[in-house]
Amino acid sequence: MSIPRVRTTPLPGVGVQYDLTTRERRHLSVIAHRDGSRSLNVYRSDDPDACSQAFRLTAEESAALVDALTPAHRTSGQQADGRPHPGLLHTTDLGLVAERLPVDGASHWNGRTLGETRMRTETGASIVAVLRRTGAVPSPAPDFRLAGGDTLIVIGTREGVDAAAAILGRE
Incomplete structure (x- = not known):
């Protein structure tokens, strides 16, 4: 079984897109918008380039989802309002x-x-x-x-x- 990888793609003026292909060959992506919100996208199984569902999440909703997926994780590198910490290297x-x-x-x-x-x-x-x-x-x-x-x-x-x-x- 191959090791899952997250690919990162800068989206100028928008933010960064993170893509993952699951072991079931499903394509998922998260777009981290510059305003701190996130878009969670699920693509069609018969066409991995066609988005079938998209969910726009606030910074707080994103943090709650991260905690649900990995309870031991605590988001670092962000300020309380979800904006990136000014000292981070982009x-x-x-x-x-x-x-x-x-x-x-x-x-x-x-x-x-x-x-x-x-x-x-x-x-x-x-x-x-x-x-x-x-x-x-x-x-x-x-x-x-x-x-x-x-x-x-x-x-x-x-x-x-x-x-x-x-x-x-x-x-």
């Missing part, structure tokens, strides 16, 4: 993308060190943090040992992040 404005890439329990990399992936050398993308159930590990060193269930926060060019995902998807 990588899309710089030609970079940031993605969460999961490490599956059956992954080739489960139990191996980050350095063994040669990810930065091979792709130019950087792993800026690893998220674990026990907490976040910022700036992991090459001797950091990966584990199933980890989520790598990877930043780089679109091509570099795609190549990093291909390395992680190695069977």
